[in-house]
Amino acid sequence: MYELDIAFRHISARKRLTFFAVFAVALAIGVIVVLMSLMSGFTDELMSMTIENSAHIVVSPVEGTTDYVHFYRHYSEQILGIEGVSAVSPVFTGQVALQYRDKAQGIELYGIDPVAEDAVMQIDENIVSGNFSALSRSNNGIVLGDRLAQDLGVGVGDTVSAVVPASDPASYKVVGIFHTGTPTDETLAYARFDSVQDLFGESGVASGIKVRTNDPYQAEEISLSIESSTGLDAVSWIEANRNILELLNTQAVLVWLYYGLIYLIAGFGVANTLITVVMEKRREIGMLMAMGTSRRHITNIFLLESLILGTIGVLVGCVLGYLGTVLLSSYQIDLPSEMYFGLTTLPLKLEASNFFYAIVFSFVINVVAGVYPARRASRMDPVEAIESE
Structure with missing residues (x-):
């Protein structure tokens, strides 16, 4: 050529x-x-x-109706039966001041069932000190983010106080510390579901229900199915992180x-x-x-x-x-x-x-x-x- x-x-x-x-x-x-x-x-x-560091779907009451999900156990079973859902975890959340000696931090305290929460959020993989499953064996255990623990100067085995308005302080023993590499490491802590309910003077209700799906990219469609079958508000991680x-x-x-x-x-x-x-x-x-x-x-x-x-x-x-x-x-x-x-x-x-x-x-x-x-x-x-x- x-x-x-x-x-x-x-x-x-x-x-x-x-x-x-x-x-x-x-x-x-x-x-x-x-x-x-x-x-x-x-x-x-x-x-x-x-x-991985957020629930694929968060189910909560429709805005303007009520602050809590009533009959959350029934709704949890109903949601778990929807095709594409692999795990659910009811949570009770509230703002508290966490104190240790002369230090205090305002945080979001999550009341959870440790087994259900780990199935949804896989928290145990992020534990860097202590044991997440220890929450199941302790009524007053608490798991903190590593940056929060550092700010308070606490480690596994130390006891911290959770303070909320119009309620007596509650003492919690640190049983684990987690690291996700996100801002939640500084603002989030986990305790037993019933323990957090007692701290806020509530019972029989949940703030919301976390949901994990088999395919995260199908979360938008599954959230619509949850809303139509339960009448609750369901927000997928796609919608929550649209920005x-x-x-x-x-x-x-x-x-x-x-x-x-x-x-x-x-x-x-x-x-x-x-x-x-x-x-x-x-x-x-x-x-x-x-x-x-x-x-x-x-x-x-x-x-x-x-x-x-x-x-x-x-x-x-x-x-x-x-x-x-x-x-x-x-x-x-x-x-x-x-x-x-x-x-x-x-x-x-x-x-x-x-x-x-x-x-x-x-x-x-x-x-x-x-x-x-x-x-x-x-x-x-x-x-x-x-x-x-």
Whole structure:
């Protein structure tokens, strides 16, 4: 195929220009792969934290009717029978001041059945000290977030006091400390359901019912089924975190625009190389056309040059992107958790799709970049091209 031979000869004749064109493509691919790996890791980590550290669905009384769910045991059984629901956990919640010696913190105290709550929230996986199941064996046990425990200066075995208005303080023994990496580590504590009910002077009611589904992404549909069958209000994690999900979608659009700009810059490098070749090889192009080479074949020559430059750049760029991602992953880069939804380290995740998208878009840009110089070469007048030298 003589077009390919000519394309290779043109490329090898301008080694410096060829190097910079290939380097521009490779650098673009490498940067895109690293950024896409960062976005994949960030999105997966954020989604995992959102899904695993919150109930898939929270069932509560319809707003404006009552403060509590009555007959919560009946509703719990009813909800558990709905297709797609794997576990339920009634909870009784209230604001308390937790005190230890001269320190106090305002927190949300959750009264729970430890077995049911662990089935929904999988808290036991986040325990860093003590034992979550100890709540089942202790009427006055309490489990705290690690940042809350640090702020109060308490550890497992210490006794804290829970204070609420118009009620006597209740003493709780710390039996466990958990870490989720979210702001709840500073504002949340768990105690026995009946114990918290007694503290607030209530009985036979729950503040709400937490629900875990087999497929978290079906939570929206299941919440509608719960509302229609119970008459209660059911809010899925998707609805509760809609702002975060919309932010991720908006961020994805902006990032793809950024990717496009990087590819365009690399495409200009390829186009510049090919235009320079066209200007330098005008006489050769004219002679080829005078010998009977069709304009289509002339166009093919320069499109092949664009594809060759792009292919070499893509291969080198994939290697650079892989090495860059692996190198960054090997270092723990700390992040301020309050700025990145609780993420404390820079998350990176290598995915085959990242390389696929980078390769496809790179080839598209390179072909587009080669169209203008290819058409310009094919439209030359053979006589003028030969006499230009």
